[in-house]
Amino acid sequence: MEKNLAQDIMFYTKGLRLPTFRKNYEIAASEAARESLSFEQYLHGLLSQEYEVRAENRKKTLIRQAGFPELKHLQDLNRQELPKDGQERLPELERLEFIGAGRNVIMAGSPGTGKTHIALGLGINACNQGLRVLFTTVPRMLTQLRESRSDKTLTRLEHRFEKYDLVICDEFGYISYDKEGAELLFNHLSLRAGNKSTIITTNLTFDRWPEIFGDPTLTAAMVDRLTHRAYLVDMTGPSYRVKETRKWNQQKGKLMTHDS
Numbered sequence: 212m213e214k215n216l217a218q219d220i221m222f223y224t225k226g227l228r229l230p231t232f233r234k235n236y237e238i239a240a241s242e243a244a245r246e247s248l249s250f251e252q253y254l255h256g257l258l259s260q261e262y263e264v265r266a267e268n269r270k271k272t273l274i275r276q277a278g279f280p281e282l283k284h285l286q287d288l289n290r291q292e293l294p295k296d297g298q299e300r301l302p303e304l305e306r307l308e309f310i311g312a313g314r315n316v317i318m319a320g321s322p323g324t325g326k327t328h329i330a331l332g333l334g335i336n337a338c339n340q341g342l343r344v345l346f347t348t349v350p351r352m353l354t355q356l357r358e359s360r361s362d363k364t365l366t367r368l369e370h371r372f373e374k375y376d377l378v379i380c381d382e383f384g385y386i387s388y389d390k391e392g393a394e395l396l397f398n399h400l401s402l403r404a405g406n407k408s409t410i411i412t413t414n415l416t417f418d419r420w421p422e423i424f425g426d427p428t429l430t431a432a433m434v435d436r437l438t439h440r441a442y443l444v445d446m447t448g449p450s451y452r453v454k455e456t457r458k459w460n461q462q463k464g465k466l467m468t469h470d471s
Contacts, residue, residue, distance in 0.1 A: 231261040266341075273338035278346045285332035293325050294448035301329065304442065307337055309408055310377050315437055316410045319417070320446030326412040330379045333410065342376035349383045349396070356395045373402050383413040384423050393424045397433050404436045411437065 224233035236257055243253035274282070285305055290298055297318070309316060316333075318326040334344045347355075359365040372378065380400070388396065403409050415423070417434050424430040 229261055231264045232257050235260055269341065270339050273341070273343060274335060277334060277338055277344040279331055279334060280346070281331070282335060283328045283331040284335060285329070288325060288328060288332065293329075294320060294446050296445040297325060297329065300442060300444050304329075304333060304444075305336060307333065307340065307342075309442060310337060310342060313403075313406050313408055315404075315408060315439075315441035316444065317413070317438060317441055318411070318444045318446045319413045319415065320444075321448055321450065322414050323450030324446045324448050326446050327381055330381065330410045330412055334377060334379050337377050343374065344377045344379065345372070345375045346379045346381065348381045348385075350386055352380065352399070353388070353392050353396055356399055357392070360395070369399065369402055372399065373407065375407065377408050377410065378403065379410045379412075381412050383411045384415040384420065387423045388425070390426060390429075393426060393429055393433075397429060397436075400433070401436055405439065409437070 220236065221233060224230070224236075239253060239257050239260075242248075243256075248256075285301070288301075290301065293301070304316060316330075318329065320326065331346070334346055337344050355368065356365070359368040400409065417438075420434060421427050421430045424433065
């Protein structure tokens with residue numbers, strides 16, 4: 212290939228931000244000549260490579276920006292160990308149609324039954340479909356709300372919060388809230404009600420929410436707003452984590468016995 216032509220290709224692909232195209236075009240040209248591919252087939256191959264690499268990088272960026280504390284996938288779940296309602300609802304939820312419909316998912320039940328794992332898995336799948344996801348704990352969210360209000364940046368935070376395709380609020384009900392905190396939380400979560408999806412995980416059944424919010428009227432309004440057309444998943448049951456730990460220890464014990 213002529214030197215000037217090669218330099219022009221490097222220049223144009225840099226300007227157009229086509230790094231995969233730039234990296235592979237010479238190898239692809241040799242393969243096209245060897246296999247007698249048409250120009251259209253050669254160009255199609257290069258463009259498809261560029262597209263696939265960009266799509267994969269986009270997924271990785273969305274997953275990184277989501278703020279997941281760890282990457283837990285749905286395929287890693289032992290579904291038979293989940294509470295019955297979780298087992299039955301998961302096949303429908305993992306289709307992610309609830310996101311397009313703007314419906315909430317509330318998983319309530321015992322600690323360690325797989326609520327956060329399911330939420331993380333659904334969030335990662337959403338990122339892999341090109342959707343913008345935010346993972347946060349409710350205590351962290353409340354801290355951000357208080358700080359934003361003090362800094363007079365609350366409106367900016369609210370605009371960002373409304374734009375996510377999916378928000379995952381973990382650890383709902385782990386701490387009690389004063390009246391100010393409860394109102395901030397209610398107003399913030401209400402921004403997405405009926406329009407965008409929110410997944411909430413909590414160890415408390417709805418009848419115990421007044422314990423953490425104090426105000427029965429505010430609690431009733433929050434329950435009504437969050438549960439309207441929502442998927443309510445009962446995750447009450449034996450601890451999934453305890454069973455997994457017990458199984459791991461049993462396997463480790465067998466290995467130690469075998470080694471000895």
